[in-house]
Amino acid sequence: MTTEEIASPAPVPVYQDWDDVPEYLLTQTQHAELDLPRKPCQTLAGRVWAKDWARRHAELFDLYDVRASTPTRSTASRSSDAYVCAECGARTERPVKVRDGVGRCPACARVARIAAEQAGTREARARQLVWARGAVADPASVWVYLEYPERTRGPNGRRRPPAGVAITAADAAGRRLLRERVRLAGPRSQDPAAADWPVPLDRALPKLVRTLQGRKLITWCPEHAQALAGWIADGGGEVGWLGSGMRERVVAWRSLVDVRGRAVSTCLDPGRADRMVSLAVRMAEDREVPADARAWLASARGAMLVDIRGDEAAALRLHAMLRMLGVVAVDTDPSPVPDPAVPGAVSLPVWCRPDGMPDPEGPA
Incomplete structure (x- = not known):
């Protein structure tokens, strides 16, 4: 990239995190910290949101393209441990990042961050294994999944409430206990999608209560649990036990860490109750538990x-x-x-x- 291209009047990008910033974009301070210090050019190349440790809040920092910088008058190269990676021995141009008393180059720092995050997920995975084994072994367990259709928009452009819901329920053996398409829209609803849902909620409640009351209900998310509890109460039934949702448990069991060293906090919905049961059985059958997590299992x-x-x-x-x-x-x-x-x-x-x-x- 030439100086003329850098000086183009195009808007500069704004990065939300240091991990998003290209290696060739540095702040003025980072230019000065190079082992061979350089003077940044005067053309702004980007900005990044980062925490100002002095003010303890995030603010925008200006970034400049180091490839367009010029050498300072300093002729001596800085030679110290601040520019040597303690893990791989690389000699870096920028000071190494020190964490837990160890200075690492960017690659080793990322590997260490990923390893630390992965280690933190092991006990959580062991906890979910214990939960899944108990849930699958309990004859009172019933998995329930609610699938809502896409919400239509009214004449004012606002989204209407869901016209209906598909309710599926299955026991630990995978046997289907319930499969109902229930209309949630009222009889006077103007929602054209309401015609796709043949059974009104008041007619579906007796079967819902008969099938689910007194059971240990395992839903996918807290919103499903709230809806079920309300419907069963409206039908005159009582919930035996209702968990907060299986989604967070599946996320913890999967224990995924992305390439930036951050725990992945999402997963795909199973879509049906029998697929939730399949997931729970897979969790219960998991034998790939690390040794330190096995120690937790033994004492739990x-x-x-x-x-x-x-x-x-x-x-x-x-x-x-x-x-x-x-x-x-x-x-x-x-x-x-x-x-x-x-x-x-x-x-x-x-x-x-x-x-x-x-x-x-x-x-x-």
């Missing part, structure tokens, strides 16, 4: 320690039987240790489900 509510003592071969056979039955809560390779109280005997600790019932995922 939902597991108890059984100490098998005696002959080593017999202890290993009993462990294999418990594993085959699916009673083992934390599936690790058996590690018998000598029993100091009984010569020739071993002690084999096994974390088992507290109810003694087989794991819903089947044999471990």
